[in-house]
Amino acid sequence: MNSEKRSPGEERFDKLISVLIASVAILVAITAFLQNFASNRSNQSNRTAQALAIESTNREVSGALQFSYDWQSAYQTWYEIDQQVISAEQSGDTGAAERYRALKEEIVPLSPLLTEPYFDATSNRSDTAKYISDIYLVESTRLAELYEAHSAVGRAWGDMANAFVIQITLLTVTLSLYGLSVTLKGRVRWLFVVVGSGIVVVCVLWMGLVFLQSKPRVSEAAINAYAEGVGLAYQKKFDEAIAAFDKALAAKPDYANAIYERGFTYLSMKANERAISDFLAARDAGLQTVYMQWNLGWAYYLEGRFDDAIQANNIILDSDPTVIGMRMNQGLTRLAAGDLAGARLEYDLAIQEAAHQVKEARDINQEPSASLWYYMDAASIDLQNLVDQLLGNPREWTEAPDAGFVTGDREQITGFALDQIILLKEATLTLEYTGQLPPAQEVMAVSPFAFGTITQTDEQGYVTEFDEVTDATFPRYTPSVDVQFSYTGPVPTKQIMWKVFYDGVEDASFRGLWDPDLSGSDTWYKTVGFNYTNVFVLSPGEYVVELYVDYHLVQTGTFYVLEE
Amino acid sequence: MQQKHDHFKSNMAILVALVTILGAMAACRATVASSNASDADFEGVSAAIKAQKAEIVNEISAYEHNRAYTSYVRYLGLGSLLYDEGAKSDPASFESQWKELWGLADTMKIYFFRPRYVNLENGLYDIQRELDEERADDAQFNDLNPQPHFDRSDSLRWRSAILTADLIVFAIAFWLLTLAQIIENRLKYFLAALGVLTALAGTLTALLAGVWS
Numbered sequence: 151m152n153s154e155k156r157s158p159g160e161e162r163f164d165k166l167i168s169v170l171i172a173s174v175a176i177l178v179a180i181t182a183f184l185q186n187f188a189s190n191r192s193n194q195s196n197r198t199a200q201a202l203a204i205e206s207t208n209r210e211v212s213g214a215l216q217f218s219y220d221w222q223s224a225y226q227t228w229y230e231i232d233q234q235v236i237s238a239e240q241s242g243d244t245g246a247a248e249r250y251r252a253l254k255e256e257i258v259p260l261s262p263l264l265t266e267p268y269f270d271a272t273s274n275r276s277d278t279a280k281y282i283s284d285i286y287l288v289e290s291t292r293l294a295e296l297y298e299a300h301s302a303v304g305r306a307w308g309d310m311a312n313a314f315v316i317q318i319t320l321l322t323v324t325l326s327l328y329g330l331s332v333t334l335k336g337r338v339r340w341l342f343v344v345v346g347s348g349i350v351v352v353c354v355l356w357m358g359l360v361f362l363q364s365k366p367r368v369s370e371a372a373i374n375a376y377a378e379g380v381g382l383a384y385q386k387k388f389d390e391a392i393a394a395f396d397k398a399l400a401a402k403p404d405y406a407n408a409i410y411e412r413g414f415t416y417l418s419m420k421a422n423e424r425a426i427s428d429f430l431a432a433r434d435a436g437l438q439t440v441y442m443q444w445n446l447g448w449a450y451y452l453e454g455r456f457d458d459a460i461q462a463n464n465i466i467l468d469s470d471p472t473v474i475g476m477r478m479n480q481g482l483t484r485l486a487a488g489d490l491a492g493a494r495l496e497y498d499l500a501i502q503e504a505a506h507q508v509k510e511a512r513d514i515n516q517e518p519s520a521s522l523w524y525y526m527d528a529a530s531i532d533l534q535n536l537v538d539q540l541l542g543n544p545r546e547w548t549e550a551p552d553a554g555f556v557t558g559d560r561e562q563i564t565g566f567a568l569d570q571i572i573l574l575k576e577a578t579l580t581l582e583y584t585g586q587l588p589p590a591q592e593v594m595a596v597s598p599f600a601f602g603t604i605t606q607t608d609e610q611g612y613v614t615e616f617d618e619v620t621d622a623t624f625p626r627y628t629p630s631v632d633v634q635f636s637y638t639g640p641v642p643t644k645q646i647m648w649k650v651f652y653d654g655v656e657d658a659s660f661r662g663l664w665d666p667d668l669s670g671s672d673t674w675y676k677t678v679g680f681n682y683t684n685v686f687v688l689s690p691g692e693y694v695v696e697l698y699v700d701y702h703l704v705q706t707g708t709f710y711v712l713e714e
Numbered sequence: 715m716q717q718k719h720d721h722f723k724s725n726m727a728i729l730v731a732l733v734t735i736l737g738a739m740a741a742c743r744a745t746v747a748s749s750n751a752s753d754a755d756f757e758g759v760s761a762a763i764k765a766q767k768a769e770i771v772n773e774i775s776a777y778e779h780n781r782a783y784t785s786y787v788r789y790l791g792l793g794s795l796l797y798d799e800g801a802k803s804d805p806a807s808f809e810s811q812w813k814e815l816w817g818l819a820d821t822m823k824i825y826f827f828r829p830r831y832v833n834l835e836n837g838l839y840d841i842q843r844e845l846d847e848e849r850a851d852d853a854q855f856n857d858l859n860p861q862p863h864f865d866r867s868d869s870l871r872w873r874s875a876i877l878t879a880d881l882i883v884f885a886i887a888f889w890l891l892t893l894a895q896i897i898e899n900r901l902k903y904f905l906a907a908l909g910v911l912t913a914l915a916g917t918l919t920a921l922l923a924g925v926w927s
Binding site for chain 2: 165168171173176178179182187189193200207208215216224245252256
């Protein structure tokens with residue numbers, strides 16, 4: 151077997167290739183070093199992030215445990231004794247009142263919640279928001295943000311390491327092409343050299359680009375200010391919270407969470423335009439969350455920008471049509487925009503979806519999400535707020551666009567909203583108690599409620615005298631109010647339920663089933679309040695009383711307790 | 715002369731092969747170090763999880779004890795106030811009540827909190843002392859400190875970085891020896907010497923990386 155002798159030209163080519171291979175080997179080694187460096191940085195950042203996540207969770211759990219003790223043991227004990235003081239005083243037992251007062255003082259040292267700066271002796275209340283903020287909210291938020299920041303750094307270094315791995319692979323291809331070129335003759339071998347060298351050039355350029363790309367950084371100053379802002383916003387110290395978020399954004403202008411939280415704080419301050427501006431900026435900074443989109447849609451609604459609101463809501467509904475709260479908001483927005491048919495469709499879809507979710511959960515012996523009831527209740531409250539605004543009767547808690555923003559026939563919108571409120575309330579009640587939508591059936595007709603005081607009863611306890619207060623307005627310190635009503639039509643066969651809404655929100659402690667035999671009389675009474683104790687009175691405010699018979703809302707009435 | 719020339723080329727070829735093997739060994743050790751660093755990270759995170767789990771369990775228990783202590787203070791205080799009240803007027807008037815209340819206070823003390831942690835000077839339940847003692851107890855039987863693992867991981871990653879950087883040194887040695895092999899003039903001896911020295915430096919670094927870490 152004779153080996154073919156190589157020409158001088160071929161020998162020169164072989165030598166050139168040897169040098170090129172050795173040079174690419176150096177480049178491979180450099181790339182491998184950079185890959186190792188980036189990979190190490192990525193792993194270290196991820197490890198730090200994991201440790202911070204664990205610490206953040208622990209801090210929150212630990213803080214919640216501490217608060218649970220302070221609130222539901224120390225404060226609760228102190229509060230119970232305080233009620234015993236009041237009860238003893240009301241009964242004229244000064245000795246007992248004195249004893250309980252002394253005992254109360256013995257409980258005070260057991261928790262910081264009962265001392266300054268958390269306890270306010272004037273209102274006899276503890277500032278739980280400040281306490282929670284101080285013992286864990288700010289710190290757990292800070293740790294959670296550090297976790298996010300280190301994770302982002304880890305991801306960036308990880309991406310860089312992956313890019314270097316690809317470059318090493320490409321350089322290996324180059325080495326292979328160079329090696330093959332020495333086995334070839336003629337111009338083809340130069341093609342291998344040129345392609346291989348081209349890959350080297352691409353790799354070197356790519357390496358430079360990877361280096362020049364900006365890496366996320368962990369700005370502790372921004373994170374500390376952000377966490378402080380979250381704590382202040384939690385305490386409803388909105389101006390101070392805005393200042394803290396501004397400080398965070400001065401340290402890190404593209405801090406999406408800080409932009410969003412500032413926007414949410416503006417929304418709480420009813421500065422809707424500023425809120426919208428921040429929500430959009432947060433989205434541009436990379437925050438693509440459901441809650442951000444949700445609040446953006448809500449801010450648009452409050453600002454009367456209904457088309458924008460519908461568009462923002464659709465982003466959520468397009469990705470998940472089963473979000474009931476969002477569907478209700480969409481119905482509300484369409485209604486405010488004067489699109490009654492669109493609103494009806496959205497509300498119908500929402501109620502059907504709620505029925506579906508309840509059925510699905512109960513079929514497998516589970517319960518639907520607690521938020522379902524919250525959103526069902528919130529939907530009727532939002533409609534009521536819109537009605538109050540349109541009727542020129544906004545309350546302190548009303549959250550609805552200015553009446554001037556609402557387009558379409560206001561009377562029709564109000565009528566639609568009032569009907570829809572009844573549908574929603576009945577659907578919520580039946581779904582909660584039976585898992586079904588309300589049955590179509592005839593129910594008794596109830597006269598408008600009369601509010602007043604039962605002044606006399608007979609030996610059997612039947613009411614013989616009732617003193618009606620015609621304007622349904624009661625003085626401060628009223629312990630309870632009696633409701634008088636009469637009815638016609640069929641007696642209830644399934645259920646009678648009372649609900650009471652205090653200042654727009656249901657006070658579930660008043661919710662109760664009622665089981666008198668209504669066939670005995672056509673006029674009945676129900677007491678709302680605390681006539682069974684000498685400790686509590688009705689707080690000043692608006693009370694809306696609702697009566698449901700066989701899951702149908704048959705009557706609603708309102709009474710007021712004055713501040714002074 | 716031709717024979718001497720071939721001999722030099724053969725030696726260079728052997729050296730190039732040797733440098734390649736040394737480079738491969740450095741790469742192998744770097745990979746092992748990197749893998750061990752990841753294992754140490756995992757052990758560290760595992761220790762951190764165990765520590766937090768122990769802490770939460772201890773806190774639940776300690777706050778339950780503190781709740782019982784609060785009831786104890788209430789029963790004891792009210793019993794004492796009734797006792798004092800009775801002592802002032804008719805000692806038998808509240809006797810059944812303060813006896814019942816003191817009995818309840820003792821129930822709390824005997825069954826539901828640890829009296830050892832009651833600070834006798836200020837009358838408060840020293841929850842921090844209970845937590846610290848429980849933590850010390852747990853640490854005797856479990857690995858709850860992630861830091862030594864994280865320190866070891868950092869050290870291994872440093873070794874891995876040094877060994878990977880060493881690949882560049884071996885690649886330079888490889889380049890010099892390749893050049894020495896193909897050059898026909900006296901410069902080839904200089905390049906060969908430089909290549910050998912570079913390879914030795916790389917070997918020394920690889921050995922030291924193991925010792926330092």
